[in-house]
Amino acid sequence: MKRPSLIRIAIAATTASLLVLTGCSSSPSTDSAPTETSEGAFPVTIEHAFGETVIPSEPKRVVAWGWGSADAALALDVVPVAIPFQSYGGNSDGVLPWIEEKLDSLGADTPTVLPDTTEAPVEEILAAKPDLILATYSGLTKDEYDLLSAIAPVVAYPGEPWATPWRDLITTTGEALGKHHEAVKVVEDIDAQVAAQAAKHPEFEGVTIAQVWDFSGKFYVHTPADPRVEFTEDLGFKTATSVTELDTGESTFFYTLSHEKLDSLTSDLLISYADTQEDSDAFLASSPAQAMSQVTENRVAQVVGKDFIASVSPPTALSLTWGLDNYVDILAQAVAASK
Known part of the structure; x- marks a missing residue:
C-alpha cells in the first residue's frame, strides 16, 4: 500500500517511490486483544467522505489499512488482526519500530501483514475475517469502500484522502x-x-523555520498545513514568512521550488530531511544549497533516517512520542550552533 506521506506528508502519492511498500505477510494472528469499552458505547455511527458507517457492537477483529490506524488501535491496547506493510521505516517484515515495541509491551504476536498494493487488498482483508476495517488515513476509493463494506463496517477518511489530522x-x-x-x-x-519539551526549550520560541526535502532532483518545501510543521510549531517555532510567500499552491502540504530560487527561502533555521546521511551531505554541499544563508552560516537541522522521518510524516498515536526526544535534540543542537 502506498501513502503520500513523507514529502507531502512526506511527499504525496505522486512521489510513490518515497513510500514504496514491499508486500509480505507475517504469521497469522488471533483475534484482537480483549478491550474495555465505554459502557453503552455501541452502536456507533461515524460520518466520513463516503457517507456514514454504523458499528453495531464492540469489534473483535480489526483490520487497519492506510497510515496510522494500526498505531491508534494499538495505543488503545487493541491489537489488529491485520496491518499494512510499511517499507518506509519498517523492518524486513514491513513492521514499523514503534509498532514492534507496542506489540512487545502488550505481549502480542505480530498481526498478519497485508500485501504491498496501491489498491486495498480485498481478498486478503476478507481472509482476515474482520468485523471492522479502519482506513481513516488512506487513499481508499469509493469502489474499494463499497467492496470492503460488503465484508465489514469501514471507517474511511472524513474529507480528502491522505489528509486526516493525526x-x-x-x-x-x-x-x-x-x-x-x-x-x-x-x-x-x-x-x-510536546508542551513539556517546549517548556524545556524556551530558546525555540519565535525561531523561524523552513522545512525542506531535496529528493530526486526536486526541492520540496513543507507548508504550515503539513502535520510535521504543525507539531514543530507546537514546540515554539514559527514558520518563516518566506515559506508562505513562495508557496505556489500546487498542494496543501508542500510545494516545489526551483533550485535557482533557494536563496529566497530565508529562515532562522532550515530543517532538512534526507533518507541517509550521504544524501543529506550531498544536498548541503551542492551549489543550490550553498546559495542558502542557512547552509553557509550553519543554521541547519538535519533529520536523517527513514524510520525517524516516518515517525513525523505524519505523526501517529505511537510514532510522535517515539521520535520526539531525538527530534528535539537535533533541533536544540542546531539552534545552539546557529547562535
Missing part, C-alpha cells in the same frame, strides 16, 4: 472501538509531552 485519526479510532475517553487521553498525553 489527532482526529486517534479520536475517530477511539469512537469506532468504543474507547472515546481513552482516545482523548492518548491525545492529551501526547500534547503534554
Whole structure:
C-alpha cells in the first residue's frame, strides 16, 4: 500500500517511490486483544467522505489499512488482526519500530501483514475475517469502500484522502472501538509531552523555520498545513514568512521550488530531511544549497533516517512520542550552533 506521506506528508502519492511498500505477510494472528469499552458505547455511527458507517457492537477483529490506524488501535491496547506493510521505516517484515515495541509491551504476536498494493487488498482483508476495517488515513476509493463494506463496517477518511489530522485519526479510532475517553487521553498525553519539551526549550520560541526535502532532483518545501510543521510549531517555532510567500499552491502540504530560487527561502533555521546521511551531505554541499544563508552560516537541522522521518510524516498515536526526544535534540543542537 502506498501513502503520500513523507514529502507531502512526506511527499504525496505522486512521489510513490518515497513510500514504496514491499508486500509480505507475517504469521497469522488471533483475534484482537480483549478491550474495555465505554459502557453503552455501541452502536456507533461515524460520518466520513463516503457517507456514514454504523458499528453495531464492540469489534473483535480489526483490520487497519492506510497510515496510522494500526498505531491508534494499538495505543488503545487493541491489537489488529491485520496491518499494512510499511517499507518506509519498517523492518524486513514491513513492521514499523514503534509498532514492534507496542506489540512487545502488550505481549502480542505480530498481526498478519497485508500485501504491498496501491489498491486495498480485498481478498486478503476478507481472509482476515474482520468485523471492522479502519482506513481513516488512506487513499481508499469509493469502489474499494463499497467492496470492503460488503465484508465489514469501514471507517474511511472524513474529507480528502491522505489528509486526516493525526489527532482526529486517534479520536475517530477511539469512537469506532468504543474507547472515546481513552482516545482523548492518548491525545492529551501526547500534547503534554510536546508542551513539556517546549517548556524545556524556551530558546525555540519565535525561531523561524523552513522545512525542506531535496529528493530526486526536486526541492520540496513543507507548508504550515503539513502535520510535521504543525507539531514543530507546537514546540515554539514559527514558520518563516518566506515559506508562505513562495508557496505556489500546487498542494496543501508542500510545494516545489526551483533550485535557482533557494536563496529566497530565508529562515532562522532550515530543517532538512534526507533518507541517509550521504544524501543529506550531498544536498548541503551542492551549489543550490550553498546559495542558502542557512547552509553557509550553519543554521541547519538535519533529520536523517527513514524510520525517524516516518515517525513525523505524519505523526501517529505511537510514532510522535517515539521520535520526539531525538527530534528535539537535533533541533536544540542546531539552534545552539546557529547562535
